[in-house]
């Protein structure tokens with residue numbers, strides 16, 4: 001659905017994205033990275049608002065910069081980070097107007113505005129001016145605008161910004177519903193790991209304009225399911241410690257505790273390994289809840 005090869009995007013002399021190579025399937029894709037990492041630049045590039053200075057890319061089968069790339073706008077919905085809602089107009093008017101801007105006829109836009117507002121749970125307040133709306137309601141108007149023309153892909157830039165925990169849960173439930181009920185793919189940019197973890201089936205981690213990690217959440221979880229903390233009865237001798245790598249990748253060693261990504265998914269192998277070397281493994285603690293550590297590791301300077 002999205003593919004980039006060695007993509008480079010610049011703002012004059014500033015290189016905002018470099019060497020970005022990615023291949024992503026339809027689904028819910030989480031785009032994670034700290035401020036300034038290049039998330040918005042990537043979104044603007046695939047919306048056709050920025051031209052790559054180098055490399056190639058393809059969005060929904062259409063090459064970036066192709067003559068028919070402008071048509072892509074009708075297949076993509078965009079929910080920007082900040083709202084530009086008109087205070088003295090109703091949600092219904094604004095969503096219908098957006099539908100027309102996205103290429104629908106006036107009649108289609110009106111019909112679809114009702115459907116989109118119903119979908120985001122704003123059908124009862126749709127004729128009220130948005131000036132009286134809560135932050136959560138305003139976010140949902142923006143989502144309805146992004147969905148009004150039934151796009152194949154919807155891009156959400158920090159959709160939970162400024163929301164309280166209840167509003168966040170509601171927005172993330174809607175993201176899941178977009179994929180499940182509308183069969184629309186979602187690209188969700190966020191700096192909040194918990195949000196991405198909750199909804200995404202694929203993950204891209206950006207930092208300083210480069211991809212630090214990318215892949216399916218299931219793959220990431222499988223990898224995390226092999227992470228354990230090992231505690232031995234006595235400190236390992238240097239010769240035993242040197243052979244620890246036979247069990248998998250040693251991630252960290254501190255005060256006789258070892259964090260490992262085991263090569264064998266069956267942890268019993270670790271006990272056998274210890275026994276064969278005269279060491280006593282007393283505790284093997286799973287660490288698969290630590291997705292945040294993967295993120296920190298990915299963002300750590302090399």
Ligand SMILES: Nc1ncnc2c1ncn2[C@@H]1O[C@H](COP(=O)(O)OP(=O)(O)OP(=O)(O)O)[C@@H](O)[C@H]1O
Pocket residue numbers: 011014015016033034035036037038039040041042
């Ligand atoms: N119009 C611009 N002119 C010059 N440099 C820019 C411009 N827009 C962004 N940049 C730079 O490009 C880099 C990537 O910025 P970008 O806005 O894509 O990051 P981001 O991950 O979306 O951050 P945020 O979460 O703060 O929006 C940053 O170093 C930023 O300073």
